[in-house]
Amino acid sequence: MVTRKMISIDEELCNGCGQCVPACEEGALAIVDGKAKLVKEIYCDGLGACLGDCPTGALKVEVREAEDFNPEAVAEHLKAQGRTVPGHMPDPESLRLDKPAGGPRPMGGCPGSAMQALTPCGQANVPTATAPAGGSQLSHWPIQLRLVPPTAPFLKEADLLLTADCVAAAYPGYHAEFVPGRVVLMGCPKFDNQMEYVEKLAGIIGENDLKSITVLEMEVPCCSSMSVILGEAVKRAGKSVDTIRVTISRTGTILSSVPLEFQS
Structure with missing residues (x-):
């Protein structure tokens, strides 16, 4: 048994609609006696891709002791059901919360992670009416969420x-429409450690008087947990920030742009 994230189901809220079942690529959920059930702990990666597909809010992610995620067992389970096996599944070790995944990551260990302003000091926080054609609009480095300390001056x-x-690759207007005037933080909510993201974002929100947060997600289910991560971070930080969630389609269009309200 290890400590990791796991899906839990509130049976009182569950109406048995079954929308969560296909949303779970690993086949960890099923409808049994009119309610959603976790088939086996070893099938659930705990990353919460199914959360956005539950219309009643019956699903949530909790941290508890559970069996290790088992990609090989998932593959056999899906093949037996005639379902597609995902091309990539997270490494079980990366999901464990007993110790930092992959060991400690010292800041500065890689020369490419050194902080750097790519424009004059403070330029990241100066809105740009129109972005010049072509070229990167990045104002700072690094941009990976797990590499940026909460005390970074550009925050x-x-x-934010x-x-x-995947958004930057899918949406052709990413640099021109979204990057100018904003500080970019990027990450993958499916394959990276979500609790590390929660702690990092809580630190960033707590340390800095952010003006706004724009969350860019893909339409695929695994991306919807980025907003869930942010919501938990806001709760931990105890500070609310004006937030907009923008959803991008796989064909490179904006599907929706809606404000989010989190309880701090």
């Missing part, structure tokens, strides 16, 4: 752009 009073990794 002070910033307009929290971006799921």
